[in-house]
Amino acid sequence: MAQLLNEDYIPIAALNQYAYCPHRCWRMFCAGEYTDNAYTIEGTALHERVHTLSSNQREETWQVRAVWLKSDRYRLIGKSDLIEEANGQLYPVEYKRGKRGEWDNDELQVCAQALCLEEMTGQTIHQGYLYYAHSHQRQLVEMNADLRRTTLDTLQAVSALIETGTMPPAIYTPRCKGCSLYQQCLPQAVDKVSRYREA
């Protein structure tokens, strides 16, 4: 993921990391920490399967996998798992491990992909999908004004983060439990150190 990082473009993946936890985004995209654990390894295996470049006709739907997406206007870059076209409409599909919608940050990623796709094709993208491997379910993501605004706001925050490198504080939340960077981050340590009395 780190190799996507160049001075000019923001990796799309950084957006949903930021929405999940700004400190995590900093660790991954500013400090360059990325450790495989069960979650990410599983994620990679899934991605590898999806990312074998292919394009095929499946019934009436045209599909192309593992496409690089880029937007010069928003300085965004990333790879899409799958782009489909049905009834003349293009839309991105993003594969996720696990069940749907535990955190809503994945929608940002689909929206950012759609922004790139719009710029690349000149088409307006109205929708996208999140595919959850665990439940084999597709969830519709509507590119409404709200989601677009949230995505652009997040993009701005991530740009500022990457430009300045300023570390957002690690704040312990329920999300920390599922975070692959927990052992590096030790989000409870700050609190615990301040209360600690050495024997």
Next chain:
Amino acid sequence: MNDQEEDMGTVYITQEDAYIGKTDERLTVRAERKSLLDVPFIKVDGVVVLGRATVSPAALNELLERQIPMSFMTSTGRYLGRLEPELTKNIFVRSAQWQAAGKPEKAVHIIRGFIRGKLKNYRSALLRAQRDYPELQLQTALSRLEQAIVPIDKTPEIDALRGLEGTGSAAYFGCFNQLIRVEGFHFATRCRRPPTDPVNSLLSFGYSLLRHDVQGALNIVGFDPYLGYLHVQRYGRASLALDLMEEFRPLVVDAVVLSVLNKRFLKPTDFTAEPLSQAVSLTPEGRRTFLRLYEQKKQSAFKHPVLGRKCTYQEAFEIQARLLSKYLLGQTQQYPPLVLK
């Protein structure tokens, strides 16, 4: 090295002229046409080569690729150097580490932590021995240790702090012989390079192994292991690994050495002395025993006093390195050394 347990942890290669290779995803060790070890890389967190060995380019590549550190020691356990996997890209940790070198308050705080940690752990070792064996004469050493601990937090000069560390260590090693509860072993004074008695040779060997482990943890967290605070001047070479080792010396190495001797895992016949230098080292069989027990100690669990959860010493090396990075990055107000009761 022959026990192929489920979790390998650190692989120690003690066989002279072994050939370390890679077959598929596995690390293999051969010598004299015999296979000595065959273990998946995924189960290896470090490799320590004692004596001479050949490493295949494929194995080297794989070790670097997987960020598995490899240290080289002489067959007697003297630390020679290591193959260091690439540092993490966490430039923030390194930059904070360098900045603190120019900020006396931060450097002094860290040095105090390392010294307090070491001396307090010395103190608990002696207190425990005193409880277990009331007949021991440890009171003088204990009060001298206490006199070295008390002023640490009020002492602003680094050299004076080093002096306190020296006094405290001298008090501890002054009664170390009493902690050895078996016939046939005697400790007079700490001597290195080369150690000329079995107890010193075990201590030196253990500290070499500890250094491999602590330096690996520092590397994972993103530190530059060569810039230290306490050891800047003493060895003419900056070394954070030596600094962070301090609090772990009594907890890990001294504890293993004492239990190996007191539980009679090693006998005086497990040691040999070189004719001219009088340098004492373990026999190959004794070395395997010691390595096994050292590894066991590293994998043993205790409750981390700051985090309040169970961890092994192996994990604690990294936890302490992370706590140090939090202090340096300004996230915490203090660095808490690992002090165990």
